[in-house]
Amino acid sequence: MGELNVLFVSAHQRTRAAAERALPEHAPLTVTALSSAADALDVLSEQAVDCIAVAHAADGTDGLRLLRLVRDTDPAVPVVVYETADADSIASDAISLDVTDYVRDDEEADPLGALAEACHDAAASYRAEQDVAMLNDLARNVYERITDGFFALDRDWRFTYVNSAAEEILEVDADDVIGENVWDAFPGAVGTDFYTEYHRAMAAQEPVTFREHFRPLEKTFEVRAFPSEDGLSVHFRTVVDDEDAQRGDHLIELTNLLSSDLLESIDVLREDLEAARAAGGDSPELASAMESLDRMESLVNYSIRLASERPTPGERERE
Structure with missing residues (x-):
């Protein structure tokens, strides 16, 4: 399957650097760190993305806002919310917006490891579904010809x-x-x-x-x-x-x-x-x-x- 492409969004440079370094150490992921939802949507419109992870923080990125924007743009791509320890929980709202997975910093001994696992599982399932859909389309085109x-x-x-x-x-x-x-x-x-x-x-x-x-x-x-x-x-x-x-x-x-x-x-x-x-x-x-x-x-x-x-x-x- 090869490495899976993950966008990691956080307004904090230190969080981006930590995720960009740690996530590939835990799973076969290619991580692109971005500072805003707008940057993520730009990348999503230009290239294939297997998963988007957003660090929801009290004084940083609004995970719910990004989730809404992504779902309006691409309802299928997986989105994993990584909630920092200082932020109020947005779990119920995120679930209502069809979040793929949810990782809370203060609930995990190794939060970035848990985030890497969640991103990998979500991205692998999404890649497999996309491949099957492509194969189904190919077969359908064959039968139309x-x-x-x-x-x-x-x-x-x-x-x-x-x-x-x-x-x-x-x-x-x-x-x-x-x-x-x-x-x-x-x-x-x-x-x-x-x-x-x-x-x-x-x-x-x-x-x-x-x-x-x-x-x-x-x-x-x-x-x-x-x-x-x-x-x-x-x-x-x-x-x-x-x-x-x-x-x-x-x-x-x-x-x-x-x-x-x-x-x-x-x-x-x-x-x-x-x-x-x-x-x-x-x-x-x-x-x-x-x-x-x-x-x-x-x-x-x-x-x-x-x-x-x-x-x-x-x-x-x-x-």
Whole structure:
């Protein structure tokens, strides 16, 4: 994961110098010390920041003011309040403003060590969440670029994702069907092989491949459906019943798009998550990020398997 970027804000030069020296000694942090909230917001607008720590003091920086300004600018970035011994407690107000963590000087034997740990844990979780979000966006962009239709269903048969090709082929708007049960959205599919094969895939937890005509749209579909514990991923395209199956370009395209770059990104992200967990950041956010990564890797592997196998035209495979 490498060193995490932390901004430390305090109006007192001595406090800034102590934090800039001590925090990296306790955790793998790159610390930039600043004297005002305005300076922190300037840096936040120009570069990636993994955490902001503010020293709230009676005669110095107002931690609540900085927290409000940061939340107005970036609601997601972690903010840790480091409250000096001479300051009145602002814990309850800080919590109401969604502070990430809170360290009180006079409650800790090693307050700067505690602050370093709080900043590291908050920054590691935030970095992992950002990486997962980036990977999800990358995968979403991939599925928007392929020519096959693709949609995902949860275990209750509700649409969770529909790419633009699927919108066009199925003659629907993704916003209208996301969250809707597929059998309610397409009642004409009940009783057909779409219904039978999708249920078979989910029950057996094995992929299925089939070709079926859907009368309401007067289209014939070639379908591959891949189950997981979370639902069903469906890749499909329209075909004509007598077409020659020399059309493999869409599979080559999919293989290229989901090849080394995406899988390498997953491997790097997994290493980052494991490093964050090993460093003591085993938080619910990290566990959720790891689960998202596992689902993403499963989907990528399903997609690559899709591209490596193709049914014989006119035949229905039972995989």
